Amino acid sequence: MNVYTTDKIRNVVLLGHGGCGKTSLVEAMAYLSGVTTRMGKVGDGNTISDYDKEEMKRLFSINASVVPIIWEDTKINILDAPGYFDFAGEVEEAASVADAAIIVISGKAGIEVGTKKAWEVCEKYKLPRIVFVTDMDIDEASYRQVIEDLQELYGKKIAPFHLPIRENGQFVGYVNVLQQRAKRWKDNGEVEKTDVPDYSRENLETYREELMEAVAETSEEFMERYFGGEEFSEDEIRQALRVNVADGSIVPVMMGSNLLARGIFTLLVDIVKYLPGPDKKKCAGISAKTNEVFQADYDFAKAKSAYVFKTIVDPFIGKYSLIKVNSGVLKTDDILYNYQKGAEEKIGKLYVLRGNKAEEVKELHAGDIGALAKLNNTSTTDSLSTKANPIHYIAAKMPVPYTYMRYQAKNKGDEDKISQALQKLMAEDLTLKGVNDSENGQTLLYGMGDQHLEVVVSKLLTKYKIEVELSKPKVAFRETIRKKSDVEYKYKKQSGGHGQYGHVKMTFEPSGNLEEAYEFDQIVVGGAVPKNYFPAVEKGVQEAVLRGPLAAYPVVGVKAVLYDGSYHPVDSSEMAFKTAARQAFKKGFLEASPVLLEPIVALKVVVPDSYTGDVMGDLNKRRGRVLGMNPIEGGKQEIVADVPSMELIGYNTDLRSMTGGADDYSYEFARYEQAPGEIQEKEIAARANKLDSGE
Numbered sequence: 001m002n003v004y005t006t007d008k009i010r011n012v013v014l015l016g017h018g019g020c021g022k023t024s025l026v027e028a029m030a031y032l033s034g035v036t037t038r039m040g041k042v043g044d045g046n047t048i049s050d051y052d053k054e055e056m057k058r059l060f061s062i063n064a065s066v067v068p069i070i071w072e073d074t075k076i077n078i079l080d081a082p083g084y085f086d087f088a089g090e091v092e093e094a095a096s097v098a099d100a101a102i103i104v105i106s107g108k109a110g111i112e113v114g115t116k117k118a119w120e121v122c123e124k125y126k127l128p129r130i131v132f133v134t135d136m137d138i139d140e141a142s143y144r145q146v147i148e149d150l151q152e153l154y155g156k157k158i159a160p161f162h163l164p165i166r167e168n169g170q171f172v173g174y175v176n177v178l179q180q181r182a183k184r185w186k187d188n189g190e191v192e193k194t195d196v197p198d199y200s201r202e203n204l205e206t207y208r209e210e211l212m213e214a215v216a217e218t219s220e221e222f223m224e225r226y227f228g229g230e231e232f233s234e235d236e237i238r239q240a241l242r243v244n245v246a247d248g249s250i251v252p253v254m255m256g257s258n259l260l261a262r263g264i265f266t267l268l269v270d271i272v273k274y275l276p277g278p279d280k281k282k283c284a285g286i287s288a289k290t291n292e293v294f295q296a297d298y299d300f301a302k303a304k305s306a307y308v309f310k311t312i313v314d315p316f317i318g319k320y321s322l323i324k325v326n327s328g329v330l331k332t333d334d335i336l337y338n339y340q341k342g343a344e345e346k347i348g349k350l351y352v353l354r355g356n357k358a359e360e361v362k363e364l365h366a367g368d369i370g371a372l373a374k375l376n377n378t379s380t381t382d383s384l385s386t387k388a389n390p391i392h393y394i395a396a397k398m399p400v401p402y403t404y405m406r407y408q409a410k411n412k413g414d415e416d417k418i419s420q421a422l423q424k425l426m427a428e429d430l431t432l433k434g435v436n437d438s439e440n441g442q443t444l445l446y447g448m449g450d451q452h453l454e455v456v457v458s459k460l461l462t463k464y465k466i467e468v469e470l471s472k473p474k475v476a477f478r479e480t481i482r483k484k485s486d487v488e489y490k491y492k493k494q495s496g497g498h499g500q501y502g503h504v505k506m507t508f509e510p511s512g513n514l515e516e517a518y519e520f521d522q523i524v525v526g527g528a529v530p531k532n533y534f535p536a537v538e539k540g541v542q543e544a545v546l547r548g549p550l551a552a553y554p555v556v557g558v559k560a561v562l563y564d565g566s567y568h569p570v571d572s573s574e575m576a577f578k579t580a581a582r583q584a585f586k587k588g589f590l591e592a593s594p595v596l597l598e599p600i601v602a603l604k605v606v607v608p609d610s611y612t613g614d615v616m617g618d619l620n621k622r623r624g625r626v627l628g629m630n631p632i633e634g635g636k637q638e639i640v641a642d643v644p645s646m647e648l649i650g651y652n653t654d655l656r657s658m659t660g661g662a663d664d665y666s667y668e669f670a671r672y673e674q675a676p677g678e679i680q681e682k683e684i685a686a687r688a689n690k691l692d693s694g695e
Contacts, residue, residue: 001359002353004075006279006298006367010271011077011324013098014123015091018060018083020106021134022260023047032264033069035354039261048355049080055460062087062455063428064094065309066322071268077369083114086452088399088607089431090310093210095121095382096396097324097369098308101129106254107141111149111384113661118156118635128248128275130265135166135259137171142147144203146251149209155216159214159241160207160253161270163200163265174266175200176238177207180549181479184264211237218244245274257277276670278367283326285383288339288390296327296391298367304328304336305385307393312371314657315463317356320371321378323364330364332380335657338385343377346386380430398430401446402667403652405453406474408443410467425456425578432456433526439554443663445628449652476599477683478672479548480557481592488565489584491576502576504529504537505564508588514597514672517545522562529565529577536574537637540581549586550594551687558673562586596680597672605655605665606638614658615639622647623676632669638669642670645653646679 014022026049027039042044045056049065061082069076079094094103105111122129136142142162150158160365165173165182173184175196182200183191196204216226218240225232233241244250252274256263278298285305287294296305310322319614330336334347351358351371364370381395409415422434422445433446447453453470460466486507493500511519520538522529527667529537545555563582603624608616616626616639624643632638648667655663675683 001048001361002075003068003089003361003363003365004368005365006300007277007336008074009077009365009367010275010371011075011079011097011099011278012105012271012275012368013079013081013091013101013127015081015095015118016104017106017109017112017118018085018508018675019081020085020109020112021112021258022080022104023050023061023103025066025102025134025264026078026250026259027134028256028261028264029069029076029078029268029315030067032261033071033268033598036067038539048065051347057458058118058455059506060084062090063312064090065355066356068352071272074272075368075501076268076271083218084451085114085117085656086449086455088448089429091121092396092398093310093430095125097307098125098127098502099278099281099367100271101127103129105131105133105146107133107135107143107146108138109135110142110146111153112574113659116662118154122248126248129251130245130267130270130275131158131253132252132263133255136255136260136263137260138264139169143255144471147207150251152252154251156210156214156217157249157251158253158313159274159656162254162266163203163207165194165197165200170678171262174255174263175204176205177211178234180204180208185260194690208640211388213494214250215240215244218249227229234512242274246276277596277657281367285326285391285393288392290558294389294391296366299327300326300366301330302327302366303386303389303391304330304334305389305391305393306330306336308380308382308384309396311380311427311432312353313428316446316640317358319359319374319427320351321373321375321380322353322369322371324369325364325366326391327366329366330370331460332362335387336384337390338375338378338384339392340382340384341377345372345375345378345384347372347375362635381425396612399448401433401448401452402664402665403432403449403453404444404446404473405436406442406469406472407445407457407468407470407481410469416465416647418460418468421460421466429456437473437476440476442474444473445470448539449656450650450681452481453481471670472649477553478514478556478597478599479550479553479589480514480555481508481510481589481593481594481598483593485588485592487578487584487591489587489590491561491574491580491583494571499568499571500573500576500579501568501571501667502533502536502573502578503566504580504584506537506581506584506588507561507563507665508585508592509559511557511559517543517556519559520562521559524562524564528574529567530572531560533567533572533574533582534562534578536577537581539574539643540578541585543578544582544585544589548594550686551596552690553687555589556597558589575686596675596683598679600642600670600673601645601667602670603641603643603648603665603667604638605641605663606632607638607659607663609635611659611662612637612639615655618654618658619643643667644673645669 081091081094157409163175182196184194305324312320383393437446490503548555624641630638
């Protein structure tokens, strides 16, 4: 592939609701630009950007992929991001290196939850954007409705550039609002001029007026001229649009059909014309030497530096680190320094990925997106620079995974293989986490939702030939006491020669501190139990609290006091006193009104106003206590509640079905509280075998 300079590059992320047509738009662009000779179809599993076996099987995007489209003399790096919410980490990775966005909307489905989330991503990363309304070949598609809904949501910055021309239910052409001229597609895909249909004139006037109003709002001079009834020239309009589309104050709306590859030519022209290249964007890191800001700004003349935004680890094609060059020009065999890892990396060959196909390239200029193979010490969000000028770029903030399941190997002996395979998957996917919960004897897999975890299990099978089962995780209960008990235990054993003798009198009561397992004290007088046995008594308590007598859960909040006992000058030993204390604890605990405690989490749920009633009603069913609501911009509410941890298993799926995915939630452990009677009884019965077996 040719080398492209910074001003001839556009980095554009495709965003939108799942199934709105992002991947088929990439196919149409690739076909029209000559990258491919025929358009692949999502349904046939042969598209450029959905190359993963899981994507082919499920017929939707799971990974963000890069597809460079060469349009005239410009390289457009298209970042195709998934629309399904379980793969939000991929969206963040792609958006973090994009300089602009195309929000894709299906003309048939209209504005969806994923459309609004796409807009929020653009706001977060300050990305200028074009809206592209696809599916215009479908009879039920309504471009006018999409425009009205967008304007209602986002105001006057929405500027329709086109109007569709339909005849006999067919999408045959479009009206250019700026030029007030119409064009019709010929059979060979080219366009010919035509008259604006009478039925389009009213909408044309409305949209033209809205476009002029959007342009007028861009400066005081234009506003005065607009209100003075002056017309703007086409050049003035285009110049104003260039400036204001680039700063996000105008959002053009275009339309077409991916399947017919109509409207795509104009979209590609306008991407180059209106969306900014990296040379118009700012980019800064921190110099590790001076601790001052390093203004990279995609300047090819500055020291080399790059940011690793994604990693691909494949058993067949190996490891690729996807980078955006933030300054300088990278060349084959450069040696770069990884600031985070404190290690040098010889980069060898430079690549440009098109889907999963790697093409060699001699150089990568500032602002370009490429790939480096087999970097040993580098992972996603790392910074690469020269050792003489080490730079640290702030990592993109990844969403935190809150959905988790227990996972186990189907075949014994596969545990090590699973661990190694998961490490590779976690290197690719920063929203996936494996946790070893040794306290409850389980391994947990955290992801962005149930579908995410299903995909991971499927990948383990198809890529690494390992079978894994997901199941409901155990909840980390605790045991404590509510009253005081006074017990005595004498451990006496005679077996020829020296015997064993330990005798303790102890009290057990609530310590009031659930952060600590136990407190130990002794108030023995007169040497009834010699001082040298006190540590053995405490050791007995220390061992006993690991597995409570109620349901074999760890014990918290108990104060144990040794106040009396007796010893034998020959038969007493540390072992005997430790055993006596352990048995005394068991007896005393069960006599002190023992209870099970369940973990409570502090939950925050952000939803549109219209869903607050449903969400709060659902939280009440989950034994949650709603503590309050805080209004958030964009017509949303943050609901704050305390909820038992066990009630949040499966919450992600239920919440999504309630809100259509228009939700966001997070939680953190708050404290332990006494579990209700029926839950306690059920849990004690379920754990009876653990007490008997001493597991």
